Amino acid sequence: MSDTVHADLAALARAYDVFFVDQFGVLRDDVGPYDGAISALSQLAALNKQIIILSNSGRSGQYNAERLIKLGFAPTSFQHFITSGDVAFEILSRAQSSIAKHRRCFTVSSGGDRNLADRLGLLSIDAARDADVIIISGSEAERIPMEEYREMLRPAAESRIPCYCTNPDIHKLHEGRVAPGAGSIARLYEEMGGKVAWLGKPFPEIYRHALRVAGVEDPRRVICIGDSIEHDILGANTAGLASVLVRTGILADKDEKELARLSEQSSAHANYVLDRFCF
Numbered sequence: 001m002s003d004t005v006h007a008d009l010a011a012l013a014r015a016y017d018v019f020f021v022d023q024f025g026v027l028r029d030d031v032g033p034y035d036g037a038i039s040a041l042s043q044l045a046a047l048n049k050q051i052i053i054l055s056n057s058g059r060s061g062q063y064n065a066e067r068l069i070k071l072g073f074a075p076t077s078f079q080h081f082i083t084s085g086d087v088a089f090e091i092l093s094r095a096q097s098s099i100a101k102h103r104r105c106f107t108v109s110s111g112g113d114r115n116l117a118d119r120l121g122l123l124s125i126d127a128a129r130d131a132d133v134i135i136i137s138g139s140e141a142e143r144i145p146m147e148e149y150r151e152m153l154r155p156a157a158e159s160r161i162p163c164y165c166t167n168p169d170i171h172k173l174h175e176g177r178v179a180p181g182a183g184s185i186a187r188l189y190e191e192m193g194g195k196v197a198w199l200g201k202p203f204p205e206i207y208r209h210a211l212r213v214a215g216v217e218d219p220r221r222v223i224c225i226g227d228s229i230e231h232d233i234l235g236a237n238t239a240g241l242a243s244v245l246v247r248t249g250i251l252a253d254k255d256e257k258e259l260a261r262l263s264e265q266s267s268a269h270a271n272y273v274l275d276r277f278c279f
Contacts, residue, residue, distance in 0.1 A: 004245070007272040009040060009279050012244065013047050016223040018214055020207075020241070021078075023055040023064065025227030025249020026277050029173045033071050034248055036278030041077040043279050050079055052210055054224070056200040056231060057083040058137020058166040058182065059115055080213055084200025085137060087209050088166040089119050091199065099133055106131035106156065108149070108185055110138035116166060129155035134163040136189070136196075139172060141180035149185050150192070157194030165189075168200045169231060171250045178250050201226075202235030202268075211239075225277065227251060229259070234268035245270040246277055 012019075021027065027037045045051055057064050061081035069075055092099050105122035107114045114124045116135055125131060134156050141149070156163070165186035172181040186196045200206050216222055223242040226232020227249025236243035245251070251259065263269050 004270050005272050007244070007274060009044070009274065009277065012223060012272065012274075013044060013049060016049075016242065017221040018050045018052070018216055018223070019044060020052050020054040020210055020222065020224040020236075021277075022224075022226035022228075022232050022246075023053055023057070023068070024173055026225055026246050027053075027068070027073070028071060029249070030175065033073070034276060034278075036276065038072050038074070038077075040278045042074050045074075045077045050214055051077065052214055053078050053081040054201070054206065054210055055081070055083050056167045056169045058085045058088075058109060058135075059083060059113060060089075060119075061086050063115070080210075082206070082210050082213060084166050084168065084206055085116055087206045088116060088164060088199040090209065091205065092116075092120055092164065103132040104130060105133050105135060108134070108136045108138070108153070108182070110140050113138060128153050128161075129159075131156055131161055134161055134189070134194075136163060136165045136182050136186045137167050139167075139180060139182045139185055141172075141184065142174040142177075146180055146184065146188065150188050153185070153189050153194070154192055157189050157192035160193065160195060163189050163194050163196045165196050165198050166200060168198050168203065169228070171228075173250065201228075201231040202238055204235075204238060207235060207239035207241070223271075225274070229262045229268050229270070230266045233263075233270045234266050237268050242272075243270045244272040244274055246274045248276050 065081035105117040106128040167182035169181035170183040224236035225244040
């Protein structure tokens, strides 16, 4: 992190035109908005910046946008809300996709969400051992032990049932703590011999989708803002985009030495650091 520049949002607004902004850990936690985030997003929009909220959420962008607006964010403060769930639907619904309608699907999610399976026309079932396909879109590891997830998915993994992880986040925020995210559950699946297709940050499809939606002609004018080195920063690096690590969210309690270690471990380096998303 020694080459990373400490910057402020006003300076970034002078240097960049398109902002890919993460949701959780930058704009909000699992309870509500961070101080100053609502105002900052509106101020950025008032400067005629194109703003795309780019989130590793298994749910749709429309669902997430409506939830963000209910928290007080202005509908005019962002142009698009793109999720890994949207990208998964786009990819899996193509004619050449191996997922056929009415195949039996077991979904691991939070709050009982089966949105992607429903959108794809799959038949949702309650036991992984009986599935033709597994979707991992969320985690409730704050209340369900990881060992329980392991045993839940073991029959499917050992049978090599294909799995799609539509939320690669390894960690999630829950009531001020960091808990295992959907990505941690997908890693368990791989450890047991299952094959996982990963869709979302840091993988390239979501960035290609966002750049296409934004109509970007010059990627040098794009900057990605996030709180995760292994997702937001690595994803931006891989896509050839500038990046900002915000010191809220899952790494809020890490010191500079630990951030440097995580950067080396992930081979991901932010161009800038922000203390928080505000002007």
